[in-house]
Amino acid sequence: MKLISKTPIVILNFKTYLESTGKNALELAKACEKVAKETGVNIAVAPQHIDLYNLSKEVDIPVLAQHIDPITAGGHTGRVLLECAQEAGAVGTLINHSEKRMKLADIGEIVKRSSQAEMVSVVCTNNIETSAAAASLGPNFIAVEPPELIGSGIPVSQAEPEVVTGTVAAVQKINPSVKVLCGAGISTGNDMKAALDLGSEGVLLASGIILAKSPEKALLDLVSKI
Numbered sequence: 705m706k707l708i709s710k711t712p713i714v715i716l717n718f719k720t721y722l723e724s725t726g727k728n729a730l731e732l733a734k735a736c737e738k739v740a741k742e743t744g745v746n747i748a749v750a751p752q753h754i755d756l757y758n759l760s761k762e763v764d765i766p767v768l769a770q771h772i773d774p775i776t777a778g779g780h781t782g783r784v785l786l787e788c789a790q791e792a793g794a795v796g797t798l799i800n801h802s803e804k805r806m807k808l809a810d811i812g813e814i815v816k817r818s819s820q821a822e823m824v825s826v827v828c829t830n831n832i833e834t835s836a837a838a839a840s841l842g843p844n845f846i847a848v849e850p851p852e853l854i855g856s857g858i859p860v861s862q863a864e865p866e867v868v869t870g871t872v873a874a875v876q877k878i879n880p881s882v883k884v885l886c887g888a889g890i891s892t893g894n895d896m897k898a899a900l901d902l903g904s905e906g907v908l909l910a911s912g913i914i915l916a917k918s919p920e921k922a923l924l925d926l927v928s929k930i
Contacts, residue, residue: 708766708795708824709844710746711883712930713906714896714923715826716913717770717798718751723915729755730762735920737763745927746906750798760793768826769797771804774813778886786817796824798908800838802849812841826908828887832870839878846875847908848885849887872903891922893929900930 716736716788718724729751740747748766760767764918765821773783787878789797801808811827818825825843829835829849837845848871872884882908886899891912899907909926917921 706866708746708748708768710716711905712896712900713746713748713885714926715748715768715798715885715906715908716855717801717908717910718749718755718914719770719803720752721911722916725752726755730759732914732919733759733763733767737765738922739920739927740765743924743927743930745930747923747927748796751791752830753789755802756789756792763892766795766824767793768824769794771801772797772799772814773816774806774810774817786814786823790821790823791813794823796826796844798829798847799825800845801828802830802888808837811838815841815843818843826885826910829871832867835871835884836874836878839882841877843882845883845885845906846871847887849884849908852892861895865898868899868902868904886916891926892915895929897929 733749736749738749748768750768750770768791772786772789775783800811815825826845826847827838828847829838829842835846835848868886875882875884884904885906885908886904887908890907890909896907913919913922
C-alpha cells in the first residue's frame with residue numbers, strides 16, 4: 705500500500721473542477737508526485753471516481769476516493785462501492801465532506817469497513833463537537849473545515865484558530881491515535897505552517913492549488929515552511 709500515514713501530510717481534493725478532470729487530473733497528480741519526491745512531504749490526491757484507476761496506475765503517491773457509500777455489493781445503481789474504489793486503486797477515502805454530508809451511522813459504517821479493508825479513512829467535520837463525535841468512531845484522520853471558509857481563500861488557521869486547537873484537544877481526549885488535519889482556505893506556506901503550529905498534522909485543500917496558475921509552484925510554496 706502506498707504510504708499515507710506519514711505526517712505532515714497534504715491531501716489535495718480534486719473535487720469536480722475541469723482543471724482536475726481527465727487528462728488535467730493526471731497532470732495535476734504528476735505535479736503532486738514531483739513535489740512530493742523533491743521535498744519529501746507526503747502528498748495524497750483525491751480525484752473523481754472515474755479518474756481513480758488511471759491515476760493510481762500512473763503515480764506513486766497515495767490516491768483516495770472522494771466518497772464511498774455505506775452499501776454492500778448488489779443493486780445500488782449510481783452509488784460507490786468500497787470494493788470497487790479499492791480495486792480501482794484507492795488506498796483510502798474522504799468521508800462526510802461538506803459537499804457530501806452523511807449520517808453519523810453511515811460515517812461509522814464506512815470507517816469500520818475501511819478499517820477492515822485496510823483503507824485509510826479521512827472524516828471531514830465542521831466544528832469541535834462533530835470532530836469529537838467522529839473521533840469516537842476511530843478514523844485515521846479528522847479534517848476540520850468550517851463550511852463558510854471552504855473556497856473562500858480565508859484560512860481557518862487564521863479566521864477561526866480556536867476551531868483547530870479545540871478539535872485537536874477534543875480528539876486527543878477521545879482517541880489519541882486519530883490525527884487532525886486542517887482544511888478550508890488553505891493555500892500558502894504561511895497557511896500550512898500556521899495549521900501545523902496549531903497542532904494539526906497536515907491539511908486538506910482544493911481550489912488554492914487546483915486553480916493556481918501553476919499548481920506545482922503553489923504546492924512548492926505550500927510546503928516551503930515545513
